[in-house]
Amino acid sequence: MPETHSDDPVQSRSMSGALLISAFLLMLTVAWSLYDEFYGLRPWRSYQREFANVYAKYLRKKMPEQRDREKVIRSSAEYQQLKQIVDNAEEAAKPRLREIDRESAYLDKRLAAIQDTFTTARGKVTALIYEAELAPLDSASRKSRLEEVDKAKRETYALELPTADARVEKLKWNFTQIDSEFTTLKARKAALVAERGDVLKAAKDAREKRDAYFQEKMEGLTADQLGGLLRAAEGLDVSIHQVNVNPTNAGLNNFGSGGLVDRCQSCHMGTDSKFVPLAMTLTKKDLGLERSKDAPFTSHPEPELLKIHDPEKFGCSPCHGGNGRAIDSVEKGHGRYEHWLWPLHYAENYQAGCQTCHAADMVTEHAPVLNHGKELFRSRGCIGCHKFEGFDDQPERLLATRQQILQIEKQKKEYEIEIPRLNRQADQAPDNETAQKLNGQATNLAVRISGMDAKVEQLDRKSRSLLREDKKVGPDLKEVRMKIRKEWIPYWLGHTHEFRPTTKMPQFRLEPDQIQAIAAFIWQSGVAGPGLTKQQPGNAAHGKDLLQTRGCLACHSIGEGSNVLGGTFAANLSRVGEKDNYDYLVRWVHNPRERTRPYCPFEKRDLGPEDYAKHGLPFLFDLDHSKCPNDGHPLQVQQPTVMPNLRLSIEDARDVAGYLITLKHSDANYDAASFMDDPKLKGAGLKLVKFYGCAGCHEISGLEDESRIGTELTTEGSKPIERLDFARLTEDAQRGVLPDEKKAPRGSWYDQKGFFEQKLKNPAVYDKEKYRPNPLDRLKMPKPNVTDTDITALVTFLLGSVDQQLPREYYYKPADARRDIQEGWWIVTKYNCVGCHQVRIGQQSVLQTLPQYQGDNKIGLPPVLTSEGARVDPAWLQRFLANPALSTTDTNRNGVRSYLQVRMPTFSLSDEEIQKLVRFFAAASSQESPYVPPKLDTLTDAERTLARQLFTSPAAPCLKCHATGNPAHDKTATAPNFLLARNRLKPAWTNRWILDPARIAPGTAMPSGLFRREGERWIFNGPLPAVAKSFTGDYSDLLVRYMFQLTPEEQRMLLSRTPAAAGSK
């Protein structure tokens, strides 16, 4: 048998070396994998440790401060006083307490002593009774057993009971005695306990007062609370902190099979209320960490938001984006890596998160940036080209309605043909039966037709209100011939932003020939007449005054450059004089909605006098005469502008126009534009106008039904990056090189955010380096007139506009009153109510910011509407909104506040809009609807006389300020007429109002403190007339009732009595 050969390389070669080394390597890799698993992939461990010690440091620093604070408060007079009260109360309670305690101590001893004997005795007796009950009624055995019971009851026990005076009495008691003694003792004890509570109550209340005071004075947490936090921080166990949400339909977005798991707080521990209570804010400075990127420990910047979106219910990533599960690296966790579709929002865009669920809100609390973005999207006419769900879609709905109507009418025609046919058949029918059947069918059809008429009538109503609601961002270009100076149009197209730096109109990139064609088309497609009535010149000075007082500046601005004055909602009027025709301007100011010719959506043309003449009708059309003479369907009788009718007299209108026409640059002159009348250009112009989607913002004849030309943006934020065409910039974007060759601060901008930002900065940017000889091949989106902040806002809005990716319950789709608020805001912002009124607490109207309404002039401001819903009767509000003059004849005034210079204009809102507004105000001040006015008990004569005297008492001469309808008197009036109250106001609110107006409308002229509290009732705060003696009721209530039952005569009578008013006579 062969032994191994030492010289045989195969056998003698040893591999132990290699084996050893590789085995060792294996060990190493295993060790490495372990390290990687427990440390490499767990950076949060170190974060947590760091947090623990910086936080602890902070708390240690803070605690003494807080303790000092507490000292200060404790040593303050008020506190001492309260404390004194407490001490006194306790002092007072002491003696009685001492007695109670002594007695109960004695009771306890005695009870203890008697207890055992009592239980034994009772046990014995009850057992015997049970025995007796077992025996049949009135049987011998029963009787004998009952005797047993008596015996047991009579049996005596030796007792040694302590007495009140600390002696011990030896007793021999039977069960009955023991029992009674025991129960009395117990009862006494209970009584004492109760009494003890009463005795202490005073002290307890005082103590609560003291603590409450301390709480309100003490800002921040107390040292002890901090101490608790400190202990928590010091004893922090390093572990993952995660939020688990298990929504109903998981599986959307990055919701894993186990629902949402957000581990963000494993590093962002400052946002975890377990460590940092919501009441406490933790800034980088507090922690001494200026660069938070290495230490993301600050508390959530908006605790308010966390209160309404409890992280335990919502998690973090649904709002902020990012990969909530991943915690093995910052970029993974923030989802800022390729292939993660929901990256963390950047700081400036974080409100995009709100949009995800609040897409249906026009105004979202806590999200100013987002709101601004939405506002811009609408007011700058983005919506004109880009469809966006939830935004104004009247054009589409109008079209749909019209289609329906046509459909039905077609059907109707068919029926009308069918009926006679059926009848004929019936006549030739072989037998009666068939004849009847056929006739029956005929009648049914007839009935059907009537039903259709009903339907059509409804649809017409609908389209009528839609026609009212349908507004365009830009002016009606059918009117150019009457309105605009011919030469100005081409200039404007080329120099939009130079001419008016604040304009909403974007700057289109047009070649000279394109401009000519467009201008020519617009000019030639405008309606020619009937011509305007020639107006005499107006008084510019008075016009200027009106402009500034009637409230025009709530929307419009005047002045250029630094001294612009007024709102940004509508155009800046500083150069109107250069372009507008005076006569037209007068008509416009007098009633902006007035059209030269009505538009018939069915014939698709503007009707002229001839059409009316055909039917022998006068050429008269307005909201009350909006039927098409040809087809009977509603016409567009208004100009599609949101500008309301201020109900100025024609003279005033002339004056305003007269002023406006003077607003121009002295050097303004435009080159003649003969081409404007060149018919050859019209065709080309039409093509271009269609191509650039001008009809999205303007009404242009022939293009009324043009649909929006841009991409729908409803879910633009979640458009795959591959679908966003960066064109030649793709590579630059990925490498973080901006179009201007600068380095992008955040590196690669190859993402939605980057795309939107650059696109908005310069819509042509993605044509860079492209060969596009034909201008129509270039990107056509015009350059919007926006600042960088605007862009951020818009980008935020777009980034948040993503397709459904969260579970349903996340979305804010309220069904209750909050929905009314949601809907209302769309109207409120559409017509810029906030320009004149303060609608939301904390919001400021444009007028409030104007210089002419500062200080005492505040009285001139329109009413604050924060409590409108509580104040007015919805039915009345409805009437008022429909006709703010509250009169059909005398319209050149305010219906309620005739004394105000500012004019509540007529918006000619659609019924639906009015409904929404009314519901909005009701909901906004948490009013139940429908509102049923409460029945007020009628005044007794005594009450009336008292009320009269109070009304006219020199201490509070109501009629001094309140209007009465008497022109002489009202000249000085600064408050509404009492006669309105009955239908307008809600008694409850009125009561609150007269008690403390300042609370409802700070800075109101209405004096506060008219009443003082006396016991359970409010009584008039001034010299009480004799009759008052008998009156035991509530004065404010009395006056309210009086007010609501006031009659014109009564008021006139009062007026004659009012000293001041009499003086003004």
Place this chain on the structure above:
Amino acid sequence: MHQLWEIASQPDNVPIVALLFLMPFYIWYAFRQAVQTDKLILQLETNPALAKTHHRKVFPWKAGWDREVHVWPYLMRIEFLVAIIVTVILMIWSITLNAPLEEPANPNLTMNPAKAPWYFLGLQEMLVYFDPWIAGVVMPTLIIGGLMVIPYIDANPLGNGYYTYRQRRFAIWTFLFGFIFLWVLMIVIGTFIRGPGWMWFWPSQTWDHNRLEFAVNRNLDQIFGIDGSWLAHVLPQSWRGGAAIWARTIFGIFPLGVYAVLAAFFVHWLCVRTEFSRKIYQRMSLVQIVTLQIFMVTMLSLPVKILLRLLFRIKYIWVTPWFSV
């Protein structure tokens, strides 16, 4: 270069990069041994006496050494060693490189380029030159079939169990051609060269998704202007309509036939070049020869078609109503 790095650093492409280094290494490794053996063979052939006595291996040998060794431990230890090393490599690879995970599957969002797994890229590359039914179905079948018949058509008894080149020139060249050139190389091209739209990007070029390429690919018959006009005269009236189609169909057969014949001759010539190869050729049965020819001719058609396509922009050789080649 940036782009090249982009691709090479894709975790999923690491194996291909590895392949780029492994293949040459092992080819060299094999051929070094082949050369040694061939030296020995030459020596033995020139010296029959030695041939009688020599143990006929390149490895050292002394009388008395065991001709066989125990598997345990002599083989086992190596196996263990290899196992350990592989494990180490694998673990390090796994710790340092993460397996790719992209966006959730989205049928509405086509990836550009949409690439098959790297080991199938050869076939995908073939799609450029052939219709899917050839590249995707016929070829794989032929490849598998071809591989399987190798043992049965290789009539050369030599070189069984040792590395040699001179004893199996033909076999080795064929295999290298098929494996390295037609398989591995195509994969490399598919990975590194083919960008968006499956267009040809040199490693220095960046993959521009908007890149446009203009290329008209004609069919052979178009070049020859076959429109079936002449056929139309011959055909009965009712058939005239399909004349063009028929003409093309018929026409297409010729170039293919010609190619087949030429290729066959070429293969034949290869087989009878040397006296030795003639000897082997003798040993082959008719069936073997035919099979060999079929597979060789098909295999050679690949590069031919590739060249035709790349140089002359020819799409199809043979167009029929049902399929095209």
Place this chain on the structure above:
Amino acid sequence: MPEENGGKGRTGLLGKVQQDAKALKEFVKEKGKEGLEGLKDPEKTQVYRSIFRVKHEDTPRSRALSVLTNVFFHLHPAKINRDAVRYSYTWGMGGITFYLFIVLTFTGVLLMFYYHPTKIQAFRDILYLENDVPFGKLLRNMHRWAAHLMIIAVWLHMFRVFLTGSYKRPREFNWCIGVILMVLTLLLSFTGYLLPDDQLGFWAVTVGTNMARATPLLGHEGPFGSQLGMTPYNDVRFALLGGSIVDANALLRAYIWHCIAIPLIAAVFMGLHFWRVRKDGGISGPAPVMLASEIKDEKGPRPVIMKPSGLDQHSR
């Protein structure tokens, strides 16, 4: 023992006690020694024997037995060609492939604990593996990379086998099995590609299966396919995907193929492969070179002379 110290009273008793004590000591010492012996070479212990059946010495016999009597090792012969142990010849690629297959099975089974082949969950489960499962990332990575490595190993193995002409008689059939195994390996990897249900896998599989459309006769876009009434809803691709698009069914099918069907088939063929390696006379070489002059020039197949490899060398 009584007769030794009979009659000696107390001392006797004392002595007896002492003796017993000594005996006990001896006994304990002896037993202890045995115990130590046992520890010294465990091969003598019953436990060891029960497990390994033969004790191992450095004798050829025991070396042979240690392979033959071990279910795992006995794939190998007891002895092999002395030069075959050289890495330079085999490159160990076959072995590596097999080892990787084992690794893949192991990791794969672990992965299956966390994976649901459904459209809703598949992708989330991968996220779950990446972020939540202990060692999940490592597990997944290893599975993926091992799969790639295995393919390379297979190719190199085939390359080596070809270059050493090892497919030649008598191993023709085993080569064919090898080819099948290679195909199976590719299919395994391909089916696994889809499982994460991400864009990468989805489109890779889409591209891959789109080729099936063009299958002659069986694909609706293939030659004569439409003539045979093939539509997207009944052709071979539909059969592969369980639908006309890559969707839930495709995912499930891929999963079953990947985790059950193909591994089973592959395992069977592997067994066959290894078995044939043994039966065809162990690994092919390094065999002694054969010279052109020695070719017997008879045509056609020859009967295969089965000899355990290595023994036939100096048969002349």
